[in-house]
Amino acid sequence: MSEDLSNPNLVQSVERALDILDCLAEYPKGCGIAELSKNLGLSKSTIHRIITTLKYKEYVTQNAENDKYQLGIKLLNLSSSITNSMDLINVARPHIYDFANKFDEVIHLCIPDESFTNIIYVDKVSSENTSRNIIMSSSIGKKAPIYCTASGKLILSQYSDDKIRELLKDTEFIKYAENTITDINVLLEEIHVIRKNLYALDNIEYDTGVICIAVPIFDRTNKIIAATSLSSVTLFNTMDDLLKYKDEFMNVAKNISRLMGYAYYTDIK
Incomplete structure (x- = not known):
């Protein structure tokens, strides 16, 4: 996790959302809330709140079979x-x-x-x-x-x-x-x-x-x-x-x- 709390121009919630996306990029088969919490040093409730927003905006998708999260189609659109x-x-x-x-x-x-x-x-x-x-x-x-x-x-x-x-x-x-x-x-x-x-x-x-x-x-x-x-x-x-x-x-x-x-x-x- 790459926080720099000394920089007043950084928005913490945005940085955390981007950290979640970076982490998911390393797990092509998906990553759960507990794994994200452990990897990023954030509480499960914080992860859940942010990832729910990312899912709503289609930056993240959830696998119906195992409930793990993966990068969503919106990122592919941006890349395209x-x-x-x-x-x-x-x-x-x-x-x-x-x-x-x-x-x-x-x-x-x-x-x-x-x-x-x-x-x-x-x-x-x-x-x-x-x-x-x-x-x-x-x-x-x-x-x-x-x-x-x-x-x-x-x-x-x-x-x-x-x-x-x-x-x-x-x-x-x-x-x-x-x-x-x-x-x-x-x-x-x-x-x-x-x-x-x-x-x-x-x-x-x-x-x-x-x-x-x-x-x-x-x-x-x-x-x-x-x-x-x-x-x-x-x-x-x-x-x-x-x-x-x-x-x-x-x-x-x-x-x-x-x-x-x-x-x-x-x-x-």
């Missing part, structure tokens, strides 16, 4: 999510790297967060050949609001208007830049266009002076699991300039989608 994200990055990077260097621009790879109120930048590639000093607020691991980014609006577009309203019901529509959309009805009007075009634009909506075009990445379930965006600054490009890249950029996304199992792009080389 991490694996899928890593697979996406590994598959996409060569394609967005080549595109960034070919057109001397910045390319992002974005996924939605769990709440679908933000996007997460999981990769960012800048051209190795550029002599331009382009500074953007984006960085790998950073979040940005889903409603005012090209990638975010594109990801939202796969859902119905009612679902989008539900997802964003608690969102404060902050005006980050010159053209930030701060009205849900205006956002939905733009999303109707995005659904038709299958690409989205950010025309100085999140970063001052930054414009983007985003295209979708699908998986084998036909869902938009991510978006890749080409970003530039108005000092060097207009939105019309970015739209000239659209067809070739769409082919990049189609190639990535095909490799992620999407069946409708098998004709793309």
Whole structure:
């Protein structure tokens, strides 16, 4: 058991729950309350209380034959999510790297967060050949609001208007830049266009002076699991300039989608 009571930032009940999961990982055939109590130095009542919660949340399952506890399906789901994200990055990077260097621009790879109120930048590639000093607020691991980014609006577009309203019901529509959309009805009007075009634009909506075009990445379930965006600054490009890249950029996304199992792009080389 790895308690550090000297650290005021640690939550004891959470640490104990994680210790139980760590212990169960060492017992693939299951472990009982008494064994967990002995191994972790915690009372049986404490173990029972925590493990009941873990079972309710499906992080732990109980064998009906011997009443022993094992790791649950929720952990497998979490592991699968991490694996899928890593697979996406590994598959996409060569394609967005080549595109960034070919057109001397910045390319992002974005996924939605769990709440679908933000996007997460999981990769960012800048051209190795550029002599331009382009500074953007984006960085790998950073979040940005889903409603005012090209990638975010594109990801939202796969859902119905009612679902989008539900997802964003608690969102404060902050005006980050010159053209930030701060009205849900205006956002939905733009999303109707995005659904038709299958690409989205950010025309100085999140970063001052930054414009983007985003295209979708699908998986084998036909869902938009991510978006890749080409970003530039108005000092060097207009939105019309970015739209000239659209067809070739769409082919990049189609190639990535095909490799992620999407069946409708098998004709793309």
